[in-house]
Amino acid sequence: MNGKKTLVVIGLVCTLPLIASYALYYLWRPDSTVNYGQLLSPQPLPKEALTSIAGKSFDFDSLKGRWTLVLADSGACDARCEQSLYFIRQVRKAQGEHQDRIERVWLLNDATLPQAKLVEAVEGMHIVRAEGSATLAALIREPAHARAIYLIDPLGQLMMRYPDEPDPKKMIKDFQRLMKYSRLG
Incomplete structure (x- = not known):
């Protein structure tokens, strides 16, 4: 049972950044940009x-x-x-x-x-x-x-x-x- 928990934790650690990046890309739009033009x-x-x-x-x-x-x-x-x-x-x-x-x-x-x-x-x-x-x-x-x-x-x-x-x-x-x-x- 301990091995399954470790596997799940490793899976979450690896997939959370990917999920977060997709969520930020599609759901969050910055209010301003750095460029003037x-x-x-x-x-x-x-x-x-x-x-x-x-x-x-x-x-x-x-x-x-x-x-x-x-x-x-x-x-x-x-x-x-x-x-x-x-x-x-x-x-x-x-x-x-x-x-x-x-x-x-x-x-x-x-x-x-x-x-x-x-x-x-x-x-x-x-x-x-x-x-x-x-x-x-x-x-x-x-x-x-x-x-x-x-x-x-x-x-x-x-x-x-x-x-x-x-x-x-x-x-x-x-x-x-x-x-x-x-x-x-």
């Missing part, structure tokens, strides 16, 4: 060639292997747009030695060209004409978030959206975690 269902961007304002061909496949921050806005770029461009630049610079793992893209959603002064201020950013493109449509699936900043992972998947008026400190924290824990990019 809104996680999206990963989706690849359409494969299409776009044109930079310098007249060169551009496609997102050329940026594979790097994290990419994308803003889709007008070339006229009002104060809010300029602020978003500034935040994108600062988030990248704040990563220090990891800033080379991050690219920046400004998709122009109209035919207006940005002012030369602004182009100079965002040096190193890919400024691409995207009016009417499938890429622009894939990014802005929800018109309510037309001015959001998007994140594309190193595999070329759209995966996160930051608010239309983001908090750069929280974005920097997100990226610090990404750079620390991700071996991609």
